[in-house]
Amino acid sequence: MRYAETGYYLEVDLSTGSIERVESDPKWTELYMGGLGTNAKILWDRVPPEIEPFSPDNLFILSAGLLCGTLAPGANRTIVSTISPQTGLMAFSMMGGFFAPELKYAGYDKVIIRGKSDKLVYLYINNDKVEIRDASHLKGKGAVETQELIKQELNEPKAHVAAIGLAGENKVLFASIEQGRSSCSRAGIGAVMGDKGLKAVAVRGTKDVNVARPADFIKECNGVLNYIKYRADHPIKNMEAIFQNLGSPQEMAIVDEKWHTAGFMWGNVRTRRKDFWTEEVEEQWKSVQESVRTRLISCYNCPMKCGALISVPESPRYMMKCFSKLTYTMAAYSDLAFGFKIAQMATEYGVDGFSCPQVMAFALELYEAGILTDEDLPGMPSDNEGRHYWLLDRIVRREGIGDILADGTYWAAKKIGKGAEEYAHNNIKKIEQLPLKLGMLNPVYFLMYSTGEKINITQIEGQFPQEPFSTMEAREEFVSDWIQVPDEKFKKYFLEWNPRGENSNPFYPTPEIATELVDWMERMHYIDDALGVCAGLSSFPLKPPYHIHNYPRIFSAGTGIDMDEESITLAARRNRTLIRAVNVRRGMTRADEKPPEDHWRKRFPDLENTLLDVYYKFRGWDERGIPTKEYLQEIDLGFVAEDLEKRGII
Amino acid sequence: MAKVKKIIKTITVDVEKCNGCRACEAICSAFHAEPKYSTINPERSRIRVMRHPLKDIYLPVYAGEYTPAECMGRDKYIIEGKEYDECGFCRAACPSRTLFHEPDSGLPLKCDMCEDDPPQEKPLCVQWCINDALIYEEREEEVEEDVQIDDIEIGIKSLADKYGIDKVVETLTRMSQKS
Ligand code: SF4
Ligand code: SF4
Ligand code: SF4
Numbered sequence: 001m002r003y004a005e006t007g008y009y010l011e012v013d014l015s016t017g018s019i020e021r022v023e024s025d026p027k028w029t030e031l032y033m034g035g036l037g038t039n040a041k042i043l044w045d046r047v048p049p050e051i052e053p054f055s056p057d058n059l060f061i062l063s064a065g066l067l068c069g070t071l072a073p074g075a076n077r078t079i080v081s082t083i084s085p086q087t088g089l090m091a092f093s094m095m096g097g098f099f100a101p102e103l104k105y106a107g108y109d110k111v112i113i114r115g116k117s118d119k120l121v122y123l124y125i126n127n128d129k130v131e132i133r134d135a136s137h138l139k140g141k142g143a144v145e146t147q148e149l150i151k152q153e154l155n156e157p158k159a160h161v162a163a164i165g166l167a168g169e170n171k172v173l174f175a176s177i178e179q180g181r182s183s184c185s186r187a188g189i190g191a192v193m194g195d196k197g198l199k200a201v202a203v204r205g206t207k208d209v210n211v212a213r214p215a216d217f218i219k220e221c222n223g224v225l226n227y228i229k230y231r232a233d234h235p236i237k238n239m240e241a242i243f244q245n246l247g248s249p250q251e252m253a254i255v256d257e258k259w260h261t262a263g264f265m266w267g268n269v270r271t272r273r274k275d276f277w278t279e280e281v282e283e284q285w286k287s288v289q290e291s292v293r294t295r296l297i298s299c300y301n302c303p304m305k306c307g308a309l310i311s312v313p314e315s316p317r318y319m320m321k322c323f324s325k326l327t328y329t330m331a332a333y334s335d336l337a338f339g340f341k342i343a344q345m346a347t348e349y350g351v352d353g354f355s356c357p358q359v360m361a362f363a364l365e366l367y368e369a370g371i372l373t374d375e376d377l378p379g380m381p382s383d384n385e386g387r388h389y390w391l392l393d394r395i396v397r398r399e400g401i402g403d404i405l406a407d408g409t410y411w412a413a414k415k416i417g418k419g420a421e422e423y424a425h426n427n428i429k430k431i432e433q434l435p436l437k438l439g440m441l442n443p444v445y446f447l448m449y450s451t452g453e454k455i456n457i458t459q460i461e462g463q464f465p466q467e468p469f470s471t472m473e474a475r476e477e478f479v480s481d482w483i484q485v486p487d488e489k490f491k492k493y494f495l496e497w498n499p500r501g502e503n504s505n506p507f508y509p510t511p512e513i514a515t516e517l518v519d520w521m522e523r524m525h526y527i528d529d530a531l532g533v534c535a536g537l538s539s540f541p542l543k544p545p546y547h548i549h550n551y552p553r554i555f556s557a558g559t560g561i562d563m564d565e566e567s568i569t570l571a572a573r574r575n576r577t578l579i580r581a582v583n584v585r586r587g588m589t590r591a592d593e594k595p596p597e598d599h600w601r602k603r604f605p606d607l608e609n610t611l612l613d614v615y616y617k618f619r620g621w622d623e624r625g626i627p628t629k630e631y632l633q634e635i636d637l638g639f640v641a642e643d644l645e646k647r648g649i650i
Numbered sequence: 651m652a653k654v655k656k657i658i659k660t661i662t663v664d665v666e667k668c669n670g671c672r673a674c675e676a677i678c679s680a681f682h683a684e685p686k687y688s689t690i691n692p693e694r695s696r697i698r699v700m701r702h703p704l705k706d707i708y709l710p711v712y713a714g715e716y717t718p719a720e721c722m723g724r725d726k727y728i729i730e731g732k733e734y735d736e737c738g739f740c741r742a743a744c745p746s747r748t749l750f751h752e753p754d755s756g757l758p759l760k761c762d763m764c765e766d767d768p769p770q771e772k773p774l775c776v777q778w779c780i781n782d783a784l785i786y787e788e789r790e791e792e793v794e795e796d797v798q799i800d801d802i803e804i805g806i807k808s809l810a811d812k813y814g815i816d817k818v819v820e821t822l823t824r825m826s827q828k829s
Contacts (some may be wrong), residue, residue, distance in 0.1 A: 208754035214687035
């Protein structure tokens, strides 16, 4: 018997229509845990670098995390992995909601899709019964609408459906997959789904998920739940509201947006409006948010309420989470009412809430600069908001200029030329990033931005505060109940970190300490993404309920495979290096490892080089950022070394 | 019949506080697994959340009595403009639907308030609903003595309704001879 996991993958070939249920290798669970880790292993084994993102041989994997469907609170992530058409590298985007647990109850850990269907189809998984069904009547339908229509036609209101909208169908390179209150949206995952002719995947399951040592497992889960309660009563002191609590940033609950609107950039990530937030704005935005927010909602088996049902007058309802309420608002220099309204359309079309607003702002900036002219934008309305609706529509339909913009700012700038490249200034490895520009280089964030394989780091990522505290008293109070640190030395690092003068950014944390900190943050992310636990309860916020000390106990009790801190750390590092190997095999180099040029005003080229050197060395990679043969062999990735050697990469 | 003291156990459901997480379903199914907490399957839960996120409907419903036949008619509620499913508020394990039946055997499910030895401080669904959509209360009342029928009896009764009592007796006799 397999525990925590079902032990089965569903293999679907859309070209031939073949559907197979395949038993997975239990050894993989020890080595890669599951979720992201086993996805990476499959992509390594089956998608060599010659295969293009839009080739029928590219795989499209929807995976439940290892603990999804168990009692572990917040274990509900679906990890979608494929080769990204935006970057050419491995894309792994994930979504919360209810899909992954339902997939487990249907009896599968993953759905692995290959091939391409000539006509638009959707996949319906109902326990042992799996069918590829015609979706031609759903062509052009919204991603939210499609989910409802499918549930209706299946007469299965309890099914969970992941669907693409028009953007995915038209292979917009930042198309998302929408599912209930969640979405999977980075790196063009929705475009790959559209390329395969797959409009949606619906799942319904009524089977058991087993755990190996129930008494131990429930004890740990109760511990997690109790700590969530404790944290609800003990928000972190001396911090902005957004840092105080667990969960994704509580954007649906919070109405005070001083921090974002005054600190983040507007337009095409250009202008900071320090004095934007006034009492008048606050009152207006508060009333807008409260009038459209119908209910705060959560993902499967999680008490946090990070999402909301949004009812904009005269628009269909949709669900929203996190920061997208502001990305459109701020990119368009508009207000919250506009933000909620355009986000409704964007969600139905199925586009990424970070990339899409930046692409539109980029286009309008090019227009102002005279690089795009009226000839390129025939029929564009003259009012600001109208322009955005117009552009969004062109993009998702790939009409006119929209066909170029649909490839994202990096590729669009290349096509447009005439100096447009300068305007695609907020990308890492071709992907649009958080709209933020700062002063002094922060060494920890420098490393995370530059080397992170997910190519999507937000400024509040991680459990180590992003800024030092000014008084020793506040620092001491902060470390006094800091049970999550992997080692006591991290408390010392924090205590010694000053806002200015000695021991301050950018030279402190030192490259060695910064590397240890990044390793801690990444370790948690790689465990979360393998187990399917929401980052909002683990790697993302300060003082989370999941950490390196309870994770091995939870893993062991759930799966029956004994893991301790050392072995789970090794598994996380193995996954980290495996994904790095997938990407270096696809041509990623050290030269690609950099933050957006203007992310920090004050840059330190020598220090930055040292940071990369120290980090690579710590990871067991050479000075090019490529894993060494010795290290690969040491961590049971000998097969990777062999392949890289054969290809002359190492 | 004699008067006896009885503890009345009530769970108050505040639908406004429900965030639709279904933790209640997960924990209920695990608590009733054999051995306890060894499997999770919301389909076996004795509480189900009727969810229609886009309609803003979140309605946790507890499994009540088993019924061998469905009602003569069905009911449908509209409250504050929200239209609930047919039979949406009904707690019965009724042959007209799969709700509140074990997914494999089809046996009816009924909330037992998490009877346990030693007793739980609160039912498990209440313990796991930390948003307080489910609130537990106990009070004492004097009531007439009643004959309780247990789970096995309810189960056998439902099988008898489905297959006829003779068939069930025949099967049970055959099974007992085998073992
Ligand atoms: S913390 Fe928020 S995003 Fe994460 S699982 Fe819970 S409700 Fe979902
Ligand atoms: S646990 Fe509470 S909040 Fe969650 S679905 Fe059940 S009743 Fe609603
Ligand atoms: S009280 Fe106990 S048996 Fe009843 S629904 Fe809640 S968890 Fe299940």
